[in-house]
Amino acid sequence: MMVDALFYLLSLGLIVASLSVALSPYPVRSILSLIGAFVLTSVLWLSIGAEFLALALIFVYVGAVMALFLFIVFMINIDHLKSHISRYMMMGMISLLLVSFLMIIWRAYGVLPNNMLAPITDSSNTRTIGVRLFQEYGLEFEYIAMILLSAMVAAIALVGKRDSQAKYQNIRQQMDRREEDCITWMKP
The missing domain is CATH 1.20.5 (Single alpha-helices involved in coiled-coils or other helix-helix interfaces)
Structure with a gap:
């Protein structure tokens, strides 16, 4: 009974976080809601015994991909x-x-x-995921890799556009600086 209540509570939180991702007018709040949805999903996966998937979701998506999403949101003009x-x-x-x-x-x-x-088999979760992913779903795995590659190229293309109103770094000006033009906090 307690397990069912925990499942429904986590599921309700996941639904609220997912709706917040889709309906929030602010991109940073959407990304923070997506992080919350990932954490709730990983707790649900832990409850069914998929420890590897839960930890991979936290480390890969929350740790790396969400940092990139935040970087992209701050870089582009939306x-x-x-x-x-x-x-x-x-x-x-x-x-x-x-x-x-x-x-x-x-x-x-x-x-x-x-x-x-x-449960699929009595073997470990990691071995089962690896076998099924690369033997039975190899083509689908390649499709997902191509989708992620195209998303990465699109993100780079969005960031690479020049805006006439934005300020950009001038490398030549930074390289030609003089010591007299710099701010010093401590005098020797």
């Missing part, structure tokens, strides 16, 4: 995106409806298993 928010919202809603419809169809025709949380 004011121009606010004028197109209705178009992006419509595309997101259509995608949500399409994925939901496909999940219902797949469940109705028995493509998805009924109990997805049943």
